[in-house]
Amino acid sequence: MSSAVPEPVTKLIEAFSALPGIGPKTASRLTYFLLRAPASISQNLSDALDDLKSKTVLCSTCFNITVDDPCPICRDERRDKRLIAVVEEPLDVLAIERTASYTGRYHVLHGVISPVNGVGPDDLKIRELAQRLDNDVLEIIIATNPGLEGDATAMFIQRDLAGKGVKMTRLARGIPMGGDLEYVDAVTLMRALQGRSEMG
């Protein structure tokens, strides 16, 4: 950039650009917004960034992000110990919690098996999942995302835990609410047919 841009500005633009989905244009828009905005906005952001890693840990049981270990869900005696939903990311825990219809516990893998990206089973919390299985656990809901990597990861876990006497299920595939048969892809429609349920 030209000499018209002072270094602190360039540095912040570069730091924003390092975030996913933020290109140089958005980064400079954000930077110049902060230059004009009240100092409290950049101060809040800076403080929150500092606290993010220093004040959080992974729950030693489910590996969700938490301030206190074990996390509130693992501590909550009302949560069903017989049910573990295995998800890819902490955000997926949130998504399931939002349904307000799941009373079990979680296990966060922190990724999916992805040979292309050099991520193998040992890079995920799969071994830790096996170690959690005790007589309490009756069912593992493998809630990885549908798609190549999520499916491969689900299959790996299924084989890994086979013979441990625990039921393993996957989330239903089908047409999403508000979806339109005409626009739904063939694989989804096929799954919806296979998974059809009796009415009434």
Place this chain on the structure above:
Amino acid sequence: MSSAVPEPVTKLIEAFSALPGIGPKTASRLTYFLLRAPASISQNLSDALDDLKSKTVLCSTCFNITVDDPCPICRDERRDKRLIAVVEEPLDVLAIERTASYTGRYHVLHGVISPVNGVGPDDLKIRELAQRLDNDVLEIIIATNPGLEGDATAMFIQRDLAGKGVKMTRLARGIPMGGDLEYVDAVTLMRALQGRSEMG
């Protein structure tokens, strides 16, 4: 948000959401990205945020953002003192510098006159522009954005400085490079007709 989200995560999501164009979804995506990313990425961002305001000032001459006052452009004796481009924001200076075809100096208003948003002439660096006019300055290029507020601001400045013996110009309106007559709005096309120039 539910108890599944620890407070430091919520706080960062909120801090990101305070930025323009970043909704709650993007904010949580960024936050969970930073949780997994190397600590240096959030550290860099946090440091850059801290430096942004503490290490920059407004140039006391042109009011562009700068580390040293006066700014590099105002200090540069090769820049034509007879020409001042009046722009709304520091980003506009950048845009003009990128053309590599302007050798004059700048004046940053830091906004436009906007009664709706409660911004009057006194909230901008308009008085400071008048104070800069000396015998050196021959022409002021009012480079505010085309549109209601930019045009009103240009008109205000033109009246304010009338009779000071300085030539005032505006940037040409017309069809942008790669633009298509069919899709250009009527006002732009009208301006392009009015501003037509002789060929060869």
